[in-house]
Amino acid sequence: MKKNLIRNGSGWAIFVPKPILELLDINPEQDQIEMEVEGKVMKIKKAEKGQEET
Numbered sequence: 001m002k003k004n005l006i007r008n009g010s011g012w013a014i015f016v017p018k019p020i021l022e023l024l025d026i027n028p029e030q031d032q033i034e035m036e037v038e039g040k041v042m043k044i045k046k047a048e049k050g051q052e053e054t
Contacts, residue, residue: 005012021028024046032047 003014006015007013016028026033026046034045034047036043036045
């Protein structure tokens with residue numbers, strides 16, 4: 001799946017379709033995500049509870 005980045009203030013955002021969030025069991029109103037970069041690949045996953053970081 002290819003997506004365009006969206007300007008958001010001084011940064012950029014990625015639109016994640018609801019079916020993808022449901023597959024990953026992510027509630028964007030309650031859950032945080034973790035981002036990790038390996039080489040030129042960005043991985044995004046649901047953060048485990050108790051590991052809050054902003």
